[in-house]
Amino acid sequence: MSNRFANTKILAFFILRKDRIRILIWIISIVLFTVVIGSMLPNLYSTGTDRQIMAETMKNPAITVMLGPGYGLDNYTDGAMMAHFMLIFTLLAVGIMNILMTIRNTREDEEEGRTEIIRSLPSGFLSPLTAAFFVSAAANTVLALTAGLSLYSLGFESMDFQGSMLYGASIGTAGIFFTSLTALFAQLTPITRSALGYSFGFLILAYIIRGIGDVESELLSLFSPLGLILRTEVYVNNHWWPVLLTLGLSVILAGLAMYLNTIRDLGAGFLQPKSGKAEASRFLSSPLGLALRLQRTAVISWTIGMLVLGLSYGSVLGDLEGFLDSSGLLLQMLPESEVFNLTERFVGMLLTILSILAAIPVLIFILKLKSEENAGRIEQLLAGAVSRTKLIGSYAFIGLAAAPVIQFMSVLGLWASAAFVMEDPLSFNILLKASMAYIPSVWVMAGLMVLAIGYLPRFTGAVWLYLGYAFFIAYLGDMLKLPEWMDYLSPFGHIPQIPLEEFHASKTLLSMLLAFGLTAAGFAGYRNRDIHG
Amino acid sequence: MPVVKIENLIKRFGKFTALNGIDLTVNQGEIYGFIGPNGAGKTTTIRILLGILKATEGKAKVFGMDAWKDAVEIHKKTAYVPGDVSLWPNLTGGEVIDLFVRLRNSNNKKRQEELIERFNLDPSKKCRTYSKGNRQKVALIAAFASDADLYVLDEPTSGLDPLMDSVFQECIKEVKDQGKSVLLSSHILSEVEKLCDKISIIRHGKIIESGTLDELRHLTRSRMVVKTKKPMEALDMIKGVHDLEVRDNIFYFQADTEELDNIMKYIAQFGIVKLESAPPTLEDLFIRHYMGDGGES
Numbered sequence: 001m002s003n004r005f006a007n008t009k010i011l012a013f014f015i016l017r018k019d020r021i022r023i024l025i026w027i028i029s030i031v032l033f034t035v036v037i038g039s040m041l042p043n044l045y046s047t048g049t050d051r052q053i054m055a056e057t058m059k060n061p062a063i064t065v066m067l068g069p070g071y072g073l074d075n076y077t078d079g080a081m082m083a084h085f086m087l088i089f090t091l092l093a094v095g096i097m098n099i100l101m102t103i104r105n106t107r108e109d110e111e112e113g114r115t116e117i118i119r120s121l122p123s124g125f126l127s128p129l130t131a132a133f134f135v136s137a138a139a140n141t142v143l144a145l146t147a148g149l150s151l152y153s154l155g156f157e158s159m160d161f162q163g164s165m166l167y168g169a170s171i172g173t174a175g176i177f178f179t180s181l182t183a184l185f186a187q188l189t190p191i192t193r194s195a196l197g198y199s200f201g202f203l204i205l206a207y208i209i210r211g212i213g214d215v216e217s218e219l220l221s222l223f224s225p226l227g228l229i230l231r232t233e234v235y236v237n238n239h240w241w242p243v244l245l246t247l248g249l250s251v252i253l254a255g256l257a258m259y260l261n262t263i264r265d266l267g268a269g270f271l272q273p274k275s276g277k278a279e280a281s282r283f284l285s286s287p288l289g290l291a292l293r294l295q296r297t298a299v300i301s302w303t304i305g306m307l308v309l310g311l312s313y314g315s316v317l318g319d320l321e322g323f324l325d326s327s328g329l330l331l332q333m334l335p336e337s338e339v340f341n342l343t344e345r346f347v348g349m350l351l352t353i354l355s356i357l358a359a360i361p362v363l364i365f366i367l368k369l370k371s372e373e374n375a376g377r378i379e380q381l382l383a384g385a386v387s388r389t390k391l392i393g394s395y396a397f398i399g400l401a402a403a404p405v406i407q408f409m410s411v412l413g414l415w416a417s418a419a420f421v422m423e424d425p426l427s428f429n430i431l432l433k434a435s436m437a438y439i440p441s442v443w444v445m446a447g448l449m450v451l452a453i454g455y456l457p458r459f460t461g462a463v464w465l466y467l468g469y470a471f472f473i474a475y476l477g478d479m480l481k482l483p484e485w486m487d488y489l490s491p492f493g494h495i496p497q498i499p500l501e502e503f504h505a506s507k508t509l510l511s512m513l514l515a516f517g518l519t520a521a522g523f524a525g526y527r528n529r530d531i532h533g
Numbered sequence: 534m535p536v537v538k539i540e541n542l543i544k545r546f547g548k549f550t551a552l553n554g555i556d557l558t559v560n561q562g563e564i565y566g567f568i569g570p571n572g573a574g575k576t577t578t579i580r581i582l583l584g585i586l587k588a589t590e591g592k593a594k595v596f597g598m599d600a601w602k603d604a605v606e607i608h609k610k611t612a613y614v615p616g617d618v619s620l621w622p623n624l625t626g627g628e629v630i631d632l633f634v635r636l637r638n639s640n641n642k643k644r645q646e647e648l649i650e651r652f653n654l655d656p657s658k659k660c661r662t663y664s665k666g667n668r669q670k671v672a673l674i675a676a677f678a679s680d681a682d683l684y685v686l687d688e689p690t691s692g693l694d695p696l697m698d699s700v701f702q703e704c705i706k707e708v709k710d711q712g713k714s715v716l717l718s719s720h721i722l723s724e725v726e727k728l729c730d731k732i733s734i735i736r737h738g739k740i741i742e743s744g745t746l747d748e749l750r751h752l753t754r755s756r757m758v759v760k761t762k763k764p765m766e767a768l769d770m771i772k773g774v775h776d777l778e779v780r781d782n783i784f785y786f787q788a789d790t791e792e793l794d795n796i797m798k799y800i801a802q803f804g805i806v807k808l809e810s811a812p813p814t815l816e817d818l819f820i821r822h823y824m825g826d827g828g829e830s
Contacts, residue, residue, distance in 0.1 A: 191622065191661070276624070278657040280631030290632060294621060376619040380672070383583050383613035383685075384636030387605045530586045 004262075006124040011131035015105055019135070026097040027143045030090060030171070035150045037086055037480070042078040042156060044481050051076050058084065061319035062346045065211040066475065068227075069218075072236030077158035079235025082151075083167060085476070087234065091174045091226050092207065094143070098136060098178040099199040105132040107186035107195045110267060119266060129183060129261050133254055136179035144172025163235035166243070170229050173246045177225050178203070180253035187260035190269035197301070204305070208312045215316050225249070287386055288394035294372075295365055299402065302361035306406050309357065310413025313350050318421025320346060347414075347426065348434065348497030352474045354410045355438035356492055359445045359467055361406060366399040366449045370457050378531050392526045396450050396519055403442040411435040434498030440511030444491040445470075447518025454525030457532075534597055535560050536683050536714040537582065542591035544577055544738075551577045553738040554591070559683075559714050559731075564705065566729030567718040568819065574738040575718045576616060579687050582716075583613060595683065609638055612676035616688035616718075618668040620660035626671045627656030633675035645678040651700050665692035677704050684708060684715045690724065702728060722815040732815070734822055741822060749818055754787040756811045757796075762804030771799050783807075 016023075045054050057063060058070030068088050072080040106129060109115045115128055148168025152161050178199070185198040206224040213221030214230075221227030231242045264270065283289045292299070324342055369392060372378050381391060411431050419425040445467055452460045470490035477487055487493035491511065496504050537559035544552040552574045559565040569575050580586040581593050584604030593600040595607045620629050630649070634640060649656055652670045660668065669692045676684060684705075690698050705715060705728055719725050725732060732749060734742040742749060754775060759765075760783050768784060769777045773792025778785045788796050800808075 274659075275657045276628065276659055278625065278627035280628040280635075284628060284632050285635040287636075290621075293624070376615070376617060377621065379580070379583075379585050379615060380613070380619075380633065381636065382585055382604065383608060383611070383615075384633060385605050385609040385638055386636055528587070531580075 004124040004126045005130055006122060006127060008124070008127040008130045008134070011118065011123060011127050012134040015131055015135045016138070019101065019104070023101070023135075023139045026101075027139065027146060030093050030097070030143060031147050031150055033093070034086055034090055034147055035154065038082045038151055038159075039154050040480065041082050041085060045081065051081075054081065059323065060342075061215045061316050061323055064214045065313070065316045068210065068230040069214045071233045077235065078156045079158035079160075079163055082159070083163075083234040085479070087167070087170065087230060088207075088210075088226065089472075089475075090147075090171050091229060092203070094140075094171045094175040095178045095203045095226075096200075098140070098175045099182045099196070099203065101139070102132060102136060102179045102182040103186060103192060103196050103199070105135070106183055107189075108192045110186075111190070111192045116266060125266075126258055126261060129258060132183065133179065137176060140172040140175035140179070143175060144168035147171060158235055160235070163238055166232055166238050166240065167234045169240075169243050170232050170234065173243045173250070174225065174229050177246050177250040177253070180250040180257065183257040184253050184260070187257050187264065188269055189271045190267060194271075197298075201301075201305075204309075208309065212312055212315060215319050286394070287381060287391045288397065290381075291368065291394045291398055295368055295398065298361070298364065299398075302364075302402075303406060303409050306354070306358060306361075306410040307413040310354060310410035310415075311417045312413075313354070314414040314417030315421055317343065317347070317418040317426075318423075321422055321424065344500055345497075347431070348500055349474065349478075350414065351411070351431070351434050351438065352492055352495070352497065353471070354414070355407065355435065355442060356467065356471045356474055358403065358406045358410060358438075359442045359470075362399045362403050362442055362446050363449050363463065363467065365402055366395050366446060366453070367460060369395040370453050370460055373457070373532060382531060388527045389523055392450065392453065392523055396446070396522075399446045399449070400443060400519075403439050403446065404436065407435050407439055407442070408432070430498065433503065437495050437498055437503060437508065438492060440508050440515060441491040441495055443515035444511055444518065447515040447522065450519045450522030451525065452522070454522030455529070536563075536596060537565075537716060538592070538594045538597075539578070539582070540592040542578065542581065542593055543589045544574075544581060544586065545589045551738055552581075555735070555738070555740055557733055557740060557743075559716055561714055562709065562712045563731055564709055564715040564717060564729045566725040566732040567716060567735065568720070568722065568725055568732060568815075569718075569735035573735045575735060576687055577738075578735070579613075579685055579716070579718060582685065583608070583611070610680075610682040611685060612637065612679045612681035612683070613685045614669070614672040614676045614687065614689040616691065618665075618672045620663070620668055620671060622661035623659060625657055625659055626654055626663065626667070629660060629671055630656065630675045630678065633672075634678050637679045637681065639678075639680035641678060641680060645674065648674045648678050648704075652697060666694065666697065669693060670697065673701065673704070677708070682713055684713065684717075686715065687718045688720060689717070690719070690721060698724070722819060726815045734819065736822065742818075746815070749815075750790070750813055754789050754813055754817075755793065756813065756817075757784075757786055757788050758807070758809040759784045759786075759800055759805065760807040761800065762806055765800065765803045768799070771796055 045051050055070070055073040055076040058067075058073055058076075064070065066088075067084055070084055109118075109128065118128055119125060145168060148165040151159055151167055152164035181202060182195070182199045185195045185202075189195050189198070206226045209224040210221050210227035210230070213219070213224065213227050222231070225246060228242045228246055232239050260270070284293055320343055369378075378391070382388065411434075415426060415428045415431050445463065448466065449460060449463045452463055470492050473482065473487055473490050474492060476482075494507050494511070496502060496507070535558045537557065539555055539557040542552050542555040543550070555574070555578055557565075557567075557578070567575055567578070577586065581588050582595060582600050584601045584607070587601055596610065598607050600607065620626075624632075627649075630645060634645060652674055654667060654670045654674065660671070663671070669689060673689060676686070690701050693701060702724070705717075708715060717725065717729060726746060729746070731745055732743070733740050764782065765784060768774055768786070771792075773789035773796055775787045775789070776785075
């Protein structure tokens, strides 16, 4: 029996040794992010009136979709406000951290043949998976304790010890949950990319279900692990049951993953790839054809995914309308024009966020070129009669061309479901115009990625960081009262939100020129550098 | 005009000098063997030749064109098989072969099917399920199905079974019969010995020996096994005799080719009972160069 777990300890220390920097960076960034914002918020809303407006705003279904249900609003303390603002984002970050970490140590090791070597040594057949679980448990525990203690040490009256530790426990538990879930997906499919896709798909789905559930039905939210964790109501009611429940679920999922691991062969999964055609279709005869063929599934799923995202955001617009009609307090406190603009302001923000999210698939499609290079497959293409410009051009083209298509799908979804739930529906033309105005911004991000691949492929991560910044500013910039120049640092910050502001031809043109320049520079770099692999 | 012409090629990766002045010429119709230990610079040389890496200094020309600037033009008539074949896990072998052949703008479906048959490959399987040998077959089929004038093969047979290895050797001979050129980097010295007209040995980023197999042998020693009637004395004092060992009155030693005449005259005085001589194998050559007594370092 114990032979199944032989040498798990050594393997766990090995994973820690190899991933220590990665884990440390994640933990430090998440804790810093939490603490910095946590200490800023109370000063931003220091007067009683400010607080009351904020609390009233939190009842807005649009905000609920973004952040989760408000709680403790009658006496809106520093702690409640901070947790309400920060928890959901921290959960998402922790989810991403654990998915990436777990995939590396489970299916990726197995697909790359590293697990085979480990298993040929005197280690048990459950040892690699168990070691991955141990490391995740340790990393998430450290994260939970560090975050909890740091928040407590800020010394705000309402952020007591129990609440702070519960906040830490909430994110740590969510991390463990996503480790178990990812490990389970890693058993199901023999393909690393698919396991990664399922895990991230689940994370996004959990976020969407929580968003709709928090507005429409609390029961629905409980089916999402993110929704479940938000029910802790940290710093107000301090419920521990969601943490315990999630922990229990994680153990069950982990057990299931281990069971599946014992009944399958090394390298195999339960969803086996089929055989294919013995001949290539006519389409597969150029780098562009190949790039499209390789990313077919990704392109289709992202297009559908953005439609669904648009639909789900749109579905709460009806509630927003009703809320504005009934909220006398907000009407009293804000100038009339601002209240009537609230729907439009919210839609404007939604479109910014949807555009930033649309940049994710665009960057992924372009970044595929780098993973192809790392896998050593570019060399064989360039050994054919293929120029480098044509090669990088194919990937850049897919990314650039995907932007308007994806934008169209998300705005279509938003409009369709909004038309269904709103008494006074939005005009599709205006929405489409507003959404298309962001395409040059998406292209600027794409251009940056092409530039990174052309010159310094090691630094493509910086482009993601920049996109993360843009997302954060668009989402919370207003509420955190961040200075305007921070908004202008984002390529999405310059774009006029069209129902409210006028279309600005020169800004659009400038963004397009910038995107074009970055892309061209990236091409030049790619023509002149060594190909690795 | 030589098919491949490399002159004083230098490649640095940061401070590390991978190639330190390589010269190499492959003529039309030649099968050129390129041998050297791991990390000597074989693959780097080949990658520069294919325009995948940029040379730091020196010239690399294929068909008289610049390997870096005219890569696309060169590759229309060049077929390449890498040592470590990475394929797209979700494409089938057949799809990859079609793609590679099309990227070289040649299209000989009949030849391709014939090769798939000869190499005994199932083209409808996804590449993820192929073993190393099968992935190599995919690259080899794509290469030999292309209408190329130069074949650049980087350790192409390391994963093949002996049966497939002989199919590979047949293919090389067919290509040679058509007057095409091959640059073959390999570790399997018996294969190089069997196939190649000319050989270069690379070590620490420098070519340390070049020429036909005969020319290279000339530089080296024959292995001798001798038994004489009268006990032979002081053989180790004779110029050109190395590594002498005596067991049961049988003398085992190596002889410098240019001293062979003198050595034979000396031995003959003692009355020869048995005399065996073997030409040096490439392996002897190789080991001699790498064990340190052949090179300058």
